[in-house]
Amino acid sequence: MKGHEIYSEIKVPLSSNLILRLDGRNFHSLSKKLSLKMPFDYEFTSLMAKAGLDIFKEFSPLFMYTFSDEISILFNYIPFSGRIEKLNSIFSSLVSSSLTLSIKNSDRYNDLFPIAFDSRIIPVSDGEIFSYFKWRQDEAYKNCINIYGYYALKEEYEGDELKKKLNGFKSQQIHEYLFRKKGINLGKLPTWQRRGIGIYRACKINSSQANNTSRQNKHVSVDENLPKFTKDFFNSIIK
Numbered sequence: 001m002k003g004h005e006i007y008s009e010i011k012v013p014l015s016s017n018l019i020l021r022l023d024g025r026n027f028h029s030l031s032k033k034l035s036l037k038m039p040f041d042y043e044f045t046s047l048m049a050k051a052g053l054d055i056f057k058e059f060s061p062l063f064m065y066t067f068s069d070e071i072s073i074l075f076n077y078i079p080f081s082g083r084i085e086k087l088n089s090i091f092s093s094l095v096s097s098s099l100t101l102s103i104k105n106s107d108r109y110n111d112l113f114p115i116a117f118d119s120r121i122i123p124v125s126d127g128e129i130f131s132y133f134k135w136r137q138d139e140a141y142k143n144c145i146n147i148y149g150y151y152a153l154k155e156e157y158e159g160d161e162l163k164k165k166l167n168g169f170k171s172q173q174i175h176e177y178l179f180r181k182k183g184i185n186l187g188k189l190p191t192w193q194r195r196g197i198g199i200y201r202a203c204k205i206n207s208s209q210a211n212n213t214s215r216q217n218k219h220v221s222v223d224e225n226l227p228k229f230t231k232d233f234f235n236s237i238i239k
């Protein structure tokens with residue numbers, strides 16, 4: 001019967017960089033069941049980051065990036081010899097278990113059905129690493145503008161009228177509307193809401209006064225104050 005396991009040896013291209021993206025299944029209904037705060041729930045976001053950190057501790061990837069219900073992972077090696085079934089199943093189950101346990105352990109939530117994530121593999125060349133993460137960070141910002149716009153409009157409109165208003169709104173109009181009507185300046189929102197959260201090894205300079213030397217230690221940082229991604233940002237992480 002072993003011969004029937006026909007997908008088990010399918011591998012990612014070993015010469016590419018490997019990115020894997022995990023996305024929560026049906027988190028729109030989960031957010032309702034858990035009464036997540038709108039438009040952003042910091043506690044939920046922190047638990048997503050913690051699930052990311054669990055993966056980081058176990059697999060030590062190069063860089064991770066999370067916003068909303070998704071986590072992207074960039075590796076500087078190919079785990080499981082690149083076997084696609086292993087990669088997709090292990091990372092999605094690890095993040096699902098981690099988040100399920102965390103939510104169970106937080107007394108705010110009870111009666112939780114086990115959570116699931118899907119997983120996809122994205123092989124990229126060196127030059128495409130920045131393009132990929134810029135794409136996801138642009139998505140995070142778009143998502144931020146849209147949800148603030150949605151919750152502001154919802155206070156004034158409903159049903160078809162709300163849909164029509166939302167569809168007709170360009171992002172600049174949402175900016176102006178939020179500022180004029182609600183006093184919300186999107187540019188001043190917490191950075192994690194606009195740019196997402198990164199998990200990576202960052203340099204920490206330890207100065208020793210005794211011998212006047214400084215040493216660079218790399219500690220794992222959960223960065224809620226990410227800059228706008230640039231090529232230089234990734235060059236500094238990859239080196």
Ligand SMILES: Nc1nc2c(ncn2[C@@H]2O[C@H](COP(=O)(O)OP(=O)(O)OP(=O)(O)O)[C@@H](O)[C@H]2O)c(=O)[nH]1
Pocket residue numbers: 023024025026027028029031036037038039040041042044045068069
């Ligand atoms: N209220 C609230 N909801 C959130 C938050 N973060 C993520 N979500 C929810 O998670 C959803 C993520 O979007 P999608 O991945 O497109 O939706 P989904 O329901 O998970 O659908 P599939 O991924 O296709 O299964 C959002 O639509 C929100 O409903 C948060 O901080 N607060």
Ligand SMILES: [Mg+2]
Pocket residue numbers: 023024025026027069
């Ligand atoms: Mg989802």
